[in-house]
Amino acid sequence: MTVIAPPRVPSRFLPVIATFVVFVLTFGAGSVRYEGFASGQIVANLFIDNAFLIVLAVGMTFVILTGGIDLSVGAVVALSTMIAAAALRAGWPAWLTMLAVLATGSVLGLGMGLMIHKLRVQPFIATLAGMFLARGLCFVISVESVSIKDPAFRAIATESIPLGDVSITYSVVVALLVVAFAAYVLHLTRFGRTVYAVGGNESSATLMGLAAGRVKVGVYVISGFCSALAGLLFSFYMLSGYGLHAVGMELDVIAAVVVGGTLLSGGVGYVVGSVVGVLVLGTVQTIISFEGTLSSWWTKIVIGVLLLAFIALQRLIVHRQRDLQGLSRD
Amino acid sequence: ACGEGGSGGAAAGDDGTITIGFAQVGAESGWRTANTKSIQEAAEAAGIELKFSDAQQRQENQIRAIRSYVQQRVDVIAFSPVVETGWDTVLLEAKRANIPVILTDRAVDSDDTSLYETFLGSDFVEEGRKAGEWLVENATGPQKVVELQGTTGAAPAIDRKEGFEEVIASRPDIEIVASQTGDFTRSGGKQVMEAFLRSTPDIDVVYAHNDDMGLGAIEAIKAAGKVPGKDIKIITVDAVKAGMEALAAGEINFIVECNPLLGEQLMELAKKVVAGEEVPERVVTEETTFTQEEAKAALPDRQY
Amino acid sequence: MSNRRLLWPALALVALLLLNLVFTPSFFALRLQDGHLFGSLVDILRNGAPTLLIALGMTLVIATRGIDLSVGAVAAIAGAVACTHIADGGGPVTAMALALVLCAVLGLWNGFLVSVVGIQPIIATLVLMTAGRGIAMLLTEGQIVTIDDDVYRQVGAGFLVLPIAILISLAVLGGVALATRRTALGMLVESVGVNPEASRLAGVRARTIIWTVYVFVALCAGVAGLMISSNVSAADANNAGLWIELDAILAVVIGGTSLAGGRYSLTGTLLGAVIIQTLTTTVYTIGVPPEVTLVFKAVVVIIVCLLQAPRVAPALRRAPAPPKAEQEVEEVAVR
């Protein structure tokens, strides 16, 4: 019997590593260029300002790993802030409000998941409809923005946790916990591995006797839950509920996940990559605000160019490595 | 939390120039662009260093920008809030870092007024009222009004509607028969107006929350074979150049000004705030209204 | 098979139109005035023309398993180029030509990123989606450029009995239908979309095909941008074509084309685009309050999608026969 051992490559980690390298490089470039950039607090702010994006990216990673997509996340964030603000205004206690928000997000996710799995509606439309619905519900609750005056919410929002020189917020802690838990689920539980299997080849996964259907619905529930949680973090961040919050955020999240090395076709990617992806996009924003001289249109152009530079650099690194390992096949 | 210790502006203190960090909403309309331009030009004229950032209509980007201004220790932070709510946390950070904040264009909804020094800007409800008053004064007999709202949920849209409705409530014969959002855009205004013209016969008045939607409505009215300004009266808000031209040409009947040129006033306020002088809590921009004749007279001097 | 699948969305469209009729008795009325045809139905088609045009290009892109998010920005750029050129004293024809050439270049750029550099389409085109609007604003300096040019006005607001915008879109529809049927483009696009590796081994020039479709969709977006700006005689870099990419993709998907690539339906796309525009017009005519507009749209979209869904449609068609699980598994296996 012949022994067959294809070259063992950590090639699946390459995109994540590449993204991380690019992130470090950019951050270094920012530090050289801008005074006050290379401070611990800037890094901490990167997490503080993007905690909700990190949570969203985690949920989106689950969905994209199965080969689906969730366009509703931005709208669910807005809806969550709206429900939170409205419920608190109506005098609900903070814990009940939070539960209600998380439940709403999960139920919306469940609805979309069932539509996708049971009725075989394409994820793109099912979640687009979900997006319309969630945003529409915001305006049904209130057209105006509602501010959150609840002391518990305010306390969570303004409290900071000192860590040596820098300080972070509770949102950051929540986001990091979510990441850790998601990584655990994806890599060490049957559910997580089935997520990858479904993304690799759905019909094979079904024929292998895996619970493909349950997993497919499950990832949308997770994404809905993460969106609601991100919505809560967002309401800590904003202390307000508003139907126009987080417009277009779904694209940011998808971009972050994909920049982090996850393939939209499913089956390949890591939550950690998505986190780095979020940090990369956050760094772009930070650079833009440090630059401070860009007009509105140059802002857009520079964001586009930086995004391109990131991806190009990432691809370059990945390709280099692949070539060195004799893996390229074109 | 952030930036304890450093009081006063490291970025500026040394050579005496003032640094302002200005967090703009975006560049979503011609009005906004004029606003940005005015601030940039005024800063240059006043010898103030301006750090400008564009939030692409996103509050979180604006918060991020303000946070980075705190980090960069600017002398004054000014911004046009995207939304009224949700500023407490970041403004608190600025306050802790001893950086004064000036609001432009729109107030924030906070119980703690110590978070900002002053608010410079227009009053959208008042604009709606002015539009309503003109109609009430000039309407002879019952009027069917259609309203082209701004983006659903946007503050100017809500307030301009509110002010207008408040005033016309005094006249039971003036009735809003249809109201729909045209998203503040010309094509939105045109499409909505087309549909109104088909579904609602005998429209007397169009009230558009900004000039652009009004201009779109004019196109739709013309295409339907009617004469804008005569068969159907048009009231808009903003007074951008294209609107003023249409007003002068008799296609619009009345425009309520919403002045974007806040630059000079802002720079003056900033200087005062840095110098530690008292500033009023509320500074209203000078705004007026235009009839067709006034427009003809004012048009040659309009900057935007 | 795809035709039967379109039956239910088509009925949904009819239902929407009838709903309008209830609120506006003259909804179906057509009026010939000065040799121009007027009426709500004409309005729907005219306002839907840009979406339809972009959706046609998008159909081919999606068939290759791609997606183009930059079409809205490209449309804005086209309008901006044309209007600034005219405002600077240029002729309308050169202005339009200039705009379209630039759009073709932008399409080449997207195609380059996707087919040569190998970036995932959604990200590759996201770059231009972001930067493109910046470019459009740079051209117009953030202002709305208003022009007054009768020739230019024709593209979006002119009439040749029917509005010219409708005629252009239908001509492109016919052109694409012909091109995909009379040439091998349709088949090769599908084969690249379904199985890129098999296509490569069969000697298909996948790169050229992908490049072609991205240039084509950019050109469609360009023409759509000209229509949009011509319709209001102004270029609005910020709002022209905003979110039109979502509408276009939605139209394609409602039309039964799968985002996973492969088989596509141009008729379906036409139907999808008309449904979307009818929905917008319906909201205006029946007076849905703005705050529930989105909920209304969501409900209609969900209903249309459910009607078209592989699981539901057969059940409705022949209620007695139970839907077969195997077909779906096979369909999935096929991807």
Place this chain on the structure above:
Amino acid sequence: MTDPTNPARTRPGNEPLVDLRGITVEFPGVKALQDVDFRLFPGEVHALMGENGAGKSTLIKALTGVHALDTGEIHLAGEPVSFAGPAQAQAAGISTVYQEVNLCPNLSVAENILLGREPRRFGAINGWAMRARAAKLLSRMGLTIDPGSALGNHPIAVQQLVAIARAVAVDARVLILDEPTSSLDAGEVAELFRIIRVLRDEGVAILFVTHFLEQVFQISDRVTVLRNGKVVGEHDTPKLSRITLVSAMLGRELGVLAEVERRTERRAADPAPLLVAEGLGRSGAIEPFDLEIHAGEVVGLAGLLGSGRTELARLLAGADRADTGRVLLDGRPLRLRSPRTALAKGIAYSSEDRKAEGLVSDLTVRDNMILAMQAARGWARQVPRRTADELVASYLARLDIRPANPDAVVGTLSGGNQQKVLLARWLITRPRLLILDEPTRGIDVGAKAQIQQVVADLAADGMAVLFISAELEEVVRICDRIVVLRDRHKIAELSGADAGVDDVMELIASGSTRVEVRS
């Protein structure tokens, strides 16, 4: 001739474990199964036979809940059951390897084997234990690949073995194998049969589909034959003759078994070689080799699994780029940059993996057949509809593809018929050199003979053919020359006239010495 009365209708003291009664499954336009009765006893190996498209895979899918039944019922150990999906069938103790390899290429080998039943510790998957267990299962199959490597990096045959390893990893009551041996070499097959016998002796009921008659007689206890969706016979294998079996399958008495015996008389091939490879190689795939192929000649590639046959073929076809050596065509250097350039020069390559690299499953039979021809012409010049129809019709007939419907979606064809469509695609391009990697995978006896005949005819007409097959008999039978590969080295070249299966086997098995035999 066949005896439809069932010798094994009832086995004394033994209840059937699986009992299918009156199964009918219909697809749009096709009755894939019609009133099929089938039973499977514990402790037996039961071969399911039939032509391509007879309904074997459909029967398996109907049993395991992939396809819903139109009529009929399933009894498992006497209890009526109805599975809503493969998961339920698995839970009931039915372990299945479906015909096309159905695994997840993005996951590791170990995960593919143990997914859904991973060893866990404190609720978390224990990756280390999982790899260890997978390694043990793999070594039981005679495979020593790294269980942590991604499945997609392995050739199709290894994937097939992994799929089998997955199926035998559980304590199943019923084991179903749909053409498990179609891409395995003799050694692998022997290993598999050893395992099957062990399981059978443990009382597992085994259902086995194959097109290799020898294997049927080697391993099975009983045979059920399907034809056009109907059962035409159930037999005890020892009492069955090959002739009876084949005529039951084909429904006619046929001299098909008088296989292609034409290699005796070979013209002296064209003295100038059509294609020459000099020191061609690619690191990590195949060591540099020399090779000459003449027009009118069939050259076979023999070797074990993973010996580098496919990799060699891919270099010649431009599917991969060589990093050393060069290729001469008609004596002129040829730069093979892509399959496209190779095709333009008349080199066509039919991949062994028809699902991933061959067919465009959503398209019709017609489109699939003319795809390569169309690609060569470019998109602007469509193959005229009439030409296409004529070509397609002629190949549907020539290769006896069923259903003979050019508008059928190719993904709905049975495995063997898909393979024929793929072959037709390459024949339509009229190549000068045709590289066939496992062209007879999953093809029934009759069709296999047909394809072999086609290859022989093509060579006679002056085409050069490079023929790869795991079935040594086949290679030896139809090839003029046989190139033997081992561990990615070319180790020998034999003249077909002198070579027998044993000679080749010996070379393959022989130790480290490099043998260079030229005829």
